Amino acid sequence: MKKTFLLEGLDCANCAAKMEKAINALDGVSRATVNFMTTKLVIEGEDEKMAGIIEAAKKVVKNTEPDVVMKKA
Amino acid sequence: MKKRRRQIIAGSIFFILAIISGSYNEIAELVLFSVSYVIVGGEIVVKAVRNISRGQVFDENFLMSVATIGAFAIGEYPEGVAVMLFYMVGETFQSYAVDKSRKSIASLMDIRPDYANVKQGDELVRTDPDEVKIGDLIVIKAGEKVPLDGKVIEGSTMLNTSALTGESLPREVNAGSEVLSGCININGVITVEVSKEFEESTVSKILDLVENASSKKSNSEQFITKFARYYTPVVVIIAVLLAVIPPLVVKGATFADWIYRALAFLVVSCPCALVVSIPLSFFGGIGGASKRGVLVKGGNYLEALAKTAVVVFDKTGTLTKGVFNVQQIQAQGISEQELLELSAYAESYSNHPISMSLKHAFGQDIDNSRISDVEEISGHGVIAVVDGRKVTAGNHRLMEKLGVPYYKGELIGTVIHVAVDNAYAGYIVIADEMKEDAARAIKELKASGIRQTVMLTGDTQSVGQKAGKDLGIDQIYTELLPGDKVDKLETLLAQKPEKTNLAFVGDGINDAPVLARADIGIAMGSLGSDAAIEAADVVIMTDEPSKIVTAIKISQKTLKIANQNIIFSLAVKAAVLILSAAGLATLWEAVFADVGVTIIAILNSFRALNV
Numbered sequence: 001m002k003k004t005f006l007l008e009g010l011d012c013a014n015c016a017a018k019m020e021k022a023i024n025a026l027d028g029v030s031r032a033t034v035n036f037m038t039t040k041l042v043i044e045g046e047d048e049k050m051a052g053i054i055e056a057a058k059k060v061v062k063n064t065e066p067d068v069v070m071k072k073a
Numbered sequence: 074m075k076k077r078r079r080q081i082i083a084g085s086i087f088f089i090l091a092i093i094s095g096s097y098n099e100i101a102e103l104v105l106f107s108v109s110y111v112i113v114g115g116e117i118v119v120k121a122v123r124n125i126s127r128g129q130v131f132d133e134n135f136l137m138s139v140a141t142i143g144a145f146a147i148g149e150y151p152e153g154v155a156v157m158l159f160y161m162v163g164e165t166f167q168s169y170a171v172d173k174s175r176k177s178i179a180s181l182m183d184i185r186p187d188y189a190n191v192k193q194g195d196e197l198v199r200t201d202p203d204e205v206k207i208g209d210l211i212v213i214k215a216g217e218k219v220p221l222d223g224k225v226i227e228g229s230t231m232l233n234t235s236a237l238t239g240e241s242l243p244r245e246v247n248a249g250s251e252v253l254s255g256c257i258n259i260n261g262v263i264t265v266e267v268s269k270e271f272e273e274s275t276v277s278k279i280l281d282l283v284e285n286a287s288s289k290k291s292n293s294e295q296f297i298t299k300f301a302r303y304y305t306p307v308v309v310i311i312a313v314l315l316a317v318i319p320p321l322v323v324k325g326a327t328f329a330d331w332i333y334r335a336l337a338f339l340v341v342s343c344p345c346a347l348v349v350s351i352p353l354s355f356f357g358g359i360g361g362a363s364k365r366g367v368l369v370k371g372g373n374y375l376e377a378l379a380k381t382a383v384v385v386f387d388k389t390g391t392l393t394k395g396v397f398n399v400q401q402i403q404a405q406g407i408s409e410q411e412l413l414e415l416s417a418y419a420e421s422y423s424n425h426p427i428s429m430s431l432k433h434a435f436g437q438d439i440d441n442s443r444i445s446d447v448e449e450i451s452g453h454g455v456i457a458v459v460d461g462r463k464v465t466a467g468n469h470r471l472m473e474k475l476g477v478p479y480y481k482g483e484l485i486g487t488v489i490h491v492a493v494d495n496a497y498a499g500y501i502v503i504a505d506e507m508k509e510d511a512a513r514a515i516k517e518l519k520a521s522g523i524r525q526t527v528m529l530t531g532d533t534q535s536v537g538q539k540a541g542k543d544l545g546i547d548q549i550y551t552e553l554l555p556g557d558k559v560d561k562l563e564t565l566l567a568q569k570p571e572k573t574n575l576a577f578v579g580d581g582i583n584d585a586p587v588l589a590r591a592d593i594g595i596a597m598g599s600l601g602s603d604a605a606i607e608a609a610d611v612v613i614m615t616d617e618p619s620k621i622v623t624a625i626k627i628s629q630k631t632l633k634i635a636n637q638n639i640i641f642s643l644a645v646k647a648a649v650l651i652l653s654a655a656g657l658a659t660l661w662e663a664v665f666a667d668v669g670v671t672i673i674a675i676l677n678s679f680r681a682l683n684v
Contacts, residue, residue, distance in 0.1 A: 011167075011168050011171070012133075012345060012349075013171075013345060013348040013349035013352060014133070014301055014343075014344055014345050014348045014349075017298040017301065017302075017348060021302075033290075035285075036171075036349070036352050037171075037174070037175060037178070037352055037353070037356040038175070038285075039175075040285075042285075063124075063127045063128070063129065064129065066120075066123065066124075
């Protein structure tokens with residue numbers, strides 16, 4: 001399953017890279033990319049774990065850059 | 074953004090006041106510096122504390138806080154504030170640049186239609202393009218965007234396709250023409266039957282492609298991200314060692330001096346300049362390319378394109394127009410026009426591409442009453458009575474069969490010999506026409522550093538060799554079956570110079586396996602062809618081979634800019650580190666260098682957009 005999110009307020013390229021790394025390390029994620037320029041986060045992962053992945057990803061985003069809001073694209 | 078600007082301005086005022094008051098009153102100076110610091114950097118310190126509580130240690134807020142508070146602690150107030158001030162200036166500039174770049178790409182891609190006028194009975198209903206179904210009739214008025222792909226049922230107009238193709242010449246469409254979403258209707262009103270849902274329409278495909286392009290990261294981007302991961306901790310550790318060890322070990326070394334040197338390390342420890350300027354360059358390159366009608370599916374492909382040494386072309390539809398046209402008319406005993414007329418008439422009952430091109434070249438309506446007794450001889454040609462004369466038109470076998478002597482010299486293309494009343498009347502050569510810019514494209518490719526050009530074709534030896542030589546192609550392989558093309562490509566891949574790439578250019582319709590096998594697959598003239606957009610790495614929206622040159626030049630320029638940014642930023646950072654470790658650079662110089670390099674790198678990456 002592939003889900004796309006918008007990271008509103010993404011302002012720091014290094015933070016984007018950190019988020020990408022952390023989300024990739026989440027359980028059930030097969031591939032995650034954060035596109036700094038389009039502020040898009042694409043998560044590919046196992047269907048049944050998706051709900052949990054999204055929650056965890058939101059936490060990662062919040063921890064890395066607290067001002068960024070993760071929205072469904 | 075605005076808030077940050079106000080902070081910077083207010084902070085600067087207090088900063089200047091502090092410097093002025095410094096010569097009169099030390100306490101006032103300290104107070105003013107502190108006020109300035111809190112205005113500019115207070116937020117950063119708060120963020121740093123908050124992030125540490127969340128387990129983010131080496132983040133730039135923390136590093137900047139340590140560097141500036143450290144400067145305060147050793148009594149270097151102006152430096153402490155200045156570092157924070159300039160850091161904020163750099164950050165503001167960075168956000169501004171990123172924002173501007175995002176917006177410029179968004180405006181470039183401003184092809185998303187907002188609505189469709191759906192015809193319901195006599196009424197036109199403004200509908201979200203998403204909700205329009207296949208088979209619905211939509212009306213597109215002058216000035217409106219074509220919202221969905223479809224076929225014109227009624228009306229004619231000129232369409233501006235520049236948003237899709239970069240082509241400035243408008244295209245004329247009439248009833249029966251296919252129209253692609255994303256074009257702009259210039260003058261007329263057309264009624265269109267929708268043939269694809271919005272999600273499948275050209276405009277959605279293109280937007281999707283461009284928006285997702287930079288998720289495939291280039292090696293330079295990956296390198297920088299990886300580098301940033303190690304750079305910060307390493308610099309910080311060295312800073313700590315620098316602050317502590319020399320004063321303990323070296324005689325006469327003071328903590329104040331070495332801490333000052335270490336603080337400079339912290340100032341340049343933020344990798345953001347580097348990390349932001351590289352994706353910015355590639356994003357700019359991809360955006361600039363799409364402005365010119367070249368869609369690149371990712372930064373990695375842009376990078377690969379820049380290292381292309383061999384370009385392999387498919388012939389038909391790529392270098393040639395893929396439509397057969399009369400190239401040469403050689404009449405004997407009658408006029409050229411008469412020869413063409415007679416053969417067009419004789420062939421008028423056939424729907425073979427050859428007959429079509431004869432009729433097309435003749436250009437007038439066929440008067441059926443002038444023809445009788447048409448006899449088609451399969452694999453040979455046709456015999457018909459036109460205006461009472463027996464016209465025989467076909468290949469050399471037909472002439473031999475009739476015992477008519479014919480021209481036996483070598484001709485390039487498909488030759489139709491014509492005899493009138495069993496007397497040879499001349500021949501007509503029909504061939505696929507070269508695209509206008511094909512020869513120029515090959516020449517420019519070589520000028521831009523491509524070492525070898527290759528052409529693969531299913532055509533006969535004589536036709537293929539002639540076409541390839543005319544264009545100046547280095548290697549020509551003819552009479553290939555579709556399967557042979559993949560084999561040939563494998564051989565070429567094995568032969569290419571090391572560390573270079575091979576690009577294959579095809580029309581994308583039946584080249585999918587070859588496109589996929591090449592290092593870079595370039596599909597061209599494939600506006601509206603899903604298969605090509607899927608299979609290729611680079612999609613050229615027009616059918617001009619010269620766009621390949623454009624694509625390669627853009628890629629080379631982008632890569633050059635990215636490399637300049639990497640080398641320049643790293644060199645400046647390294648220089649600052651060395652100079653500060655040696656005690657030769659002040660904090661002022663460190664922060665100027667760091668912010669300066671960010672700004673220069675960002676400005677440099679903007680060049681990629683304007684190609």
